[in-house]
Amino acid sequence: MGNILSVGQSGLLAAQLGVTTTGHNIANAATPGYSRQIVVQTSAGGQSSGNGFVGQGTNVTAIQRVYDSYTANRVNASQTGKAGFDAYASQISQINNLLADSTTGLSPVLGDFFNNVQNLSANPGSSVQRQTLLSSADSLVARFQSLDGELSRISEGVNQQVIGTVSTINGYAKQIATLNDAIEKATSAAEGAPPNDLLDQRDLIVSELSKQVKVSVDNQPGSGYNVSFGSGQPLVIGTATYALQVVTSTTDQTKLEVGYQSGGVVLRLPDSAISGGTLGGLLDFRSTTLDPARNELGRVAVGLATAFNDQSKLGVDKNGQPGKDFFKIPGPQVSPSNTNTGNDVISATISNASSLTTSDYSIGFDGTNYNITRLADKKVVSTGAFPTAAIDGITFSKTAGSPPVALIAGDSFLVQPTLNGASGIKVALTNNSEIAAAAPIVTGAPAANGGNGTISAGTVDKSYLATPLASSVTLTYDSVTKLFTTSSSAPGFVSSTIAYTSGSNIVLGGATFQIAGAPATGDKFTIGPNTTGTGDGRNAVALGALQTARTLDNGTTSFSGAFGQLVNTIGNKTREVTANAAAEGTLLANAKAIQQSQSGVNLDEEASNLLRYQQAYQAAGKIMQTASTLFDVLLSLGR
Template sequence: MGSSIFSIGLTGLNAAQAGLVTTSHNISNAGTSGYSRQNTVQSTNPAMFTGAGFFGEGTKVDTVKRAYSAFLTNQVLSADTKFSEYDTYNTEISQIDNMLADATVGLTPAIQSFFSGVQEVAANPASVPARQSMISTSQSLVARFHNLSERLDDVRSGVESQIDETVGAISSYAKDIAEINNKIIIAQQAGSNQPANDLLDTRDLLISELNKLVRVSTNVADDGSMSVFIGTGQPLVIGTNATNLDARPSLSDPTRLDVNIIASNGSAIPIPESLLGGGKLGGLLSMRTSSLDAAQNQLGLIAVGMATRFNAQHALGQDLNGNLGTDFFTQPDIYVTRNALASTAFSKDDVHYDDISKLTGDDYRITFTDTVGNYKLTRVSDGATIPTDTGVGLRIDKPTSSNVGDSFLIQPTRYVAGTFGVAITDTRMIAAAAPISSSAGSEGLLSTIGSSATASISAPAVLSSDKFASLAAANTVFSFSASPDTLSITGLPSGMKVSYTDASGTVVGPSALSSIPYTAGMTVGLWHATGATTNQQDVSFSFTGTPAAGDSFLLRGGTPNKGTASISAPVVSDTTNLSALKAGYTTLSYNSSGMLTVSNLPPGMAVAYTPLNGTQTVGSPVPYSSGMSIAFGHMSGTDFVSEVSFTVSGAPSVNDRFNIGANTAGVSDSRNAVLLGNLQTTKTLLSASGQPSATFQSVYSQLVSAVGNKARELGVNRDAQESLVQQASSAQQSLVGVNLDEEAANLIRYQQAYQAASKVMSVASKLFDQVLALGQ
């Protein structure tokens, strides 16, 4: 019995010692990150049967168990990876939000300043300082676009760098977890499958840190190893084998990094972004795709809109040199990036802007489906197939041959803000005036009689009004005869002299002449003497083309219109025949039938008229009605395309004339500058129901609002998720965390158990000694 008591005391002593060791280990690791509280698990030894029943044989320690709950751990992992994603996304987008919404460095003040410069030219078209101010504000606008683009490029560079670092860290954690798996397998096999608690804690800590980088899910095998999957189930660690990941330039867009699985043979297998979510990597990828790409594209959309719309209107104007307007801003470029595996001959020269109001700021991928250039167009943001390229504001020229499967990335707006520029530096080249003017009446007008339509005479430039009355009353005729080609002059006022340019361009005269040799493109001037050897030029005009024998050209005057009708200033909307309209002088004459007959309209042009509150009709003569709109244009198939339009109002009298011709006095004309200024408030972008729905500034406002709302949303989600992380962590720590007060109580408990077990052994020893003494 003594030996039995002794054995029982010894088991109690061992159990108490195990409890003291475990408690001491807990206390020592109370501050260790990832440590889970441990405790011993005891059970009774098998009892010994006697005739008097079963007598206990003490206790044994079955295992040392760590406090662990897979449910609570998964809750923490789920909350933590989402928080990390929100926190990363919020940090990055805040940079864009602060920049775009800033009242000083944002785009809105620059747009307003630029259009203020345009309005100043509209108010003072002849003012060189006003024109210089317009160029200066345009350069400031371009600089603002460049600054914003460069800042977004900096953000993108930072995001790509973090993606590279994060992918490298994920691979490193994968290798560490695989090594820990190997150690756990060895340790648990050596220890009769007893849990290797400290190694399990180390592995859980690695999983927790990895989960902050990318969402993970796990599965524990029978041998104790843990397989780790990332994103939507991509294997990262299987047993003791780790997948090697690397961030490499995308095959379809080398400017951005793709996450790749590196196979054993060294080949890279890209992982689609949609399969990677959660954690820092998920936040970076989401921010890059959903916000950064969109911000750069929308900023570029505004630049495309301003460049194309402003240039188009500027081309409809006339500068101080009398020339039609040229591009005010540099033409934007569409970027086309070849997939690294593609070989089809296709480039940016094959993609053109069509209707920019249909541009949305999206990128597209064109994939060739056969060998003769047919293709499928998809939107990159959501993978949707686009029925036609024209529906997105682009026109794509099909190659004559293609390779099936070859793809190209089309970015219509991505880089435009960074390449936006001013094309004009000469103030005289600002096309503030309209190239076409109108007048009512017939004084000093040049018209042709019996022309073969193969030659024309320009509108006269009046250089002196001294002899204007004589010229207006004279009806001077220039009659063409051939062999040799000559213009005979009749009806020239007394004392007037003539000059002309010969075939070499030399000015001959002025002198008293009744005929002059004809040369296509020649300039003729009419003069009067101001002294014995001095002359003053009164009128100049030019001839072009090849007239037929008998054609005559009349320089005549007349009287003002007798009716009360007036003609509005023409509005130019197309440049197809603008040069021909400027070279001639088109007239509308009112006759007794109530019709306006059109004379000298350039070949190939058509007339359309629209009565007030009526429908448009193509054809002439024009039945007159007050307030009607008349347009000169051309036919495109069965459709009429307006080039110049104006209105006629009031009550005309028979033989009243209305004239459309070149604007020869455009220095103080600001009609086109007014139209340029109107672009600030004109809806030109983001077509909705077939009509543009947004101005330049409203598109920018939408961009600022979208980024701001997303930043606000992420901030709210981040704070809410942080609270969830704290709750989940608190619940987990209440189970696995070390409570020093509790451990101190355990120390006392195990100390007392140790002392009691020692007392049992002491009693057993004395009893054994007594038994020995009986035998002496």
């Protein structure tokens, strides 16, 4: 009778655990991170008798959670990828909407500005048209400043999100370490039985952590999960945590970076060392899209202003005075590292706007050499003595601090040539009469000339600024010798002869012109300085031509084209990141579906299990009832 009771009791207990476990599954069907649990039963074996081995019932060896680490890792990896793309897409869409907008972008106000330049060339004496041009220049400058301000605010937003993400990562790391400790204690107290719900909680925290940054997990028996990120830096080892810390860049006070606490020292991590998740997406966006976009916008502003200033100075204003700078152009920003020991001052100027890139530069001193690196492509563009020649359109200079303290190995500087280009550009002119719409030279031919020779209006280039015409020069022709003889009332003028070929260039004092046709002996032609700009719009025509002139990228791209390329690049990158986020979302959904098919709670299946365990419980109870009846029969026979 005892054996029958024991068998029935074991079945009763197994069925009771099955009902309890099934009920636990049903109750947690909607619990995030919960893995369904199953009762693992084994036979209690048999006892030898004269008729063979008689069964001893069943044993419950474990209550096991259905969990597949490979599938869980796939889910975490997809979450890491999707979170990174989502963070990138969220940020870049702001820039895309900002730059491409037909009303708030740069293109409309840039087109309006050059339309007014062209209108001035047609009516150079109009004060109304001149004032309209100045007003449109103010609007253009304001748009540059506004766009850069929005990009700056996006950068500040990235800083705040980096702070929040790092705090979240540190919080998750502490929770994992706490759960490691709790799991090990619970396992030890239960003589090795796994605390399934604690394990689920820990895996859920790891899953949430994978949304913040790419991590790798190593399950070490006896110490729990060891979690690392980046290039292997640990976040959690057993019950110990290693916190991330937000630090300010040593050379750019507006930029926050991620540091890693190790041995009481904060090690700065390069953005490239952190990948995946929200943090990786934010840092990737900032380094590959936001910073280059600000630099490109600044480069367009500097390129436009430089070209316009250069042409403006080749003209004369309404009062006949030489043209001035139309725009004020901010120079490069040079920031010494706050860890520098020496106090030498390094500065930079833009010597050739056409050669500017969108990159920042680092200057590092190794104790002997100055190494200048173009950060966009990590190329060392200069090494050795401090450079005297221009690099990518930038000229560097170095002066001693006060009191002078020489640089030592490890001192560095960050050079940002165009960072402030858009935010710092301003209109330099305050009076519309100062707009240099006229050309600086005038040419003429007396009506009394006997031949049919004609003289062109003439052009000037930058060399004219060094050798301008001081007064009018007369060219007198001799048809026998086919020579022009020059004369002028200017003090110190030296007469010369010029061989004549119809239509060929003649250069005087930095001015270039042509005489064509068949002049007669004694015919005279004059070229001299323009003393009044009224009614002359020739330089305004040249200013208007800058809209399509290729003045950037070493003469291969116009500033309109450069801005168009920026808008196109941002648009393409936005579509790429959005598509990648959608693709990663599909992979994540598939991975979660597989995980749920394995570990998720199916209420229909649990209802079936509940009925099965209920029937098993009733059957086991019937066995014990039968054993009791048989025992009562035996007792009655003994009486």
